[in-house]
Amino acid sequence: MDHQPTRPSAPTNLRHPDLDQLDERILWELMRDAQITNAALAARLHVSPSTTHARVRALKEAGVIRSSHVSVDYAALGLDVQGIVYVRLRAQARPQIKAYARKVIRLPNVLSVTFMGGEVDFLIHVACTGTAQLRDFVAEELSMDPAVASTHTNIVFEHLTGLEHLGGGGFAAMRGEA
Structure with missing residues (x-):
């Protein structure tokens, strides 16, 4: 009989113990x-x-x-187009996931890199001068990397962040506490 050890489920309400x-x-x-x-x-x-x-x-x-x-208006700096690039690495490149993330975050135009679970490995948020620069960036900086299996790019029409619209509910509301 195969017996797989069970892992305790992670608590859903982890908080720093000294925070009040x-x-x-x-x-x-x-x-x-x-x-x-x-x-x-x-x-x-x-x-x-x-x-x-x-x-x-x-x-x-x-x-x-x-x-x-600081929240920056990228269009005011001549970076009129933002994109979200979904990157999937080749299966053989999985051991280099952290190295890939460290490399990509240093590329010009990259605003943030999110490592994800699922079909896509990374969500990369970029700002560019226009669609031609975005196309070239994806083609030359991301897609040509030997670790990359595929990319998919979406244009961002508007980017709102939760931080700009925080209400008075605080972290207790985010955790679902009354």
């Missing part, structure tokens, strides 16, 4: 506006500026806050 509700509220507000001043953040959360300053510093030291970001 104030930490989550601070993170939520910083996700909405990473450039908010410490004084404005404290006022919004009805706590002292020294509290938010200490909490933000602790969140950075713990690695919960990894960086701050």
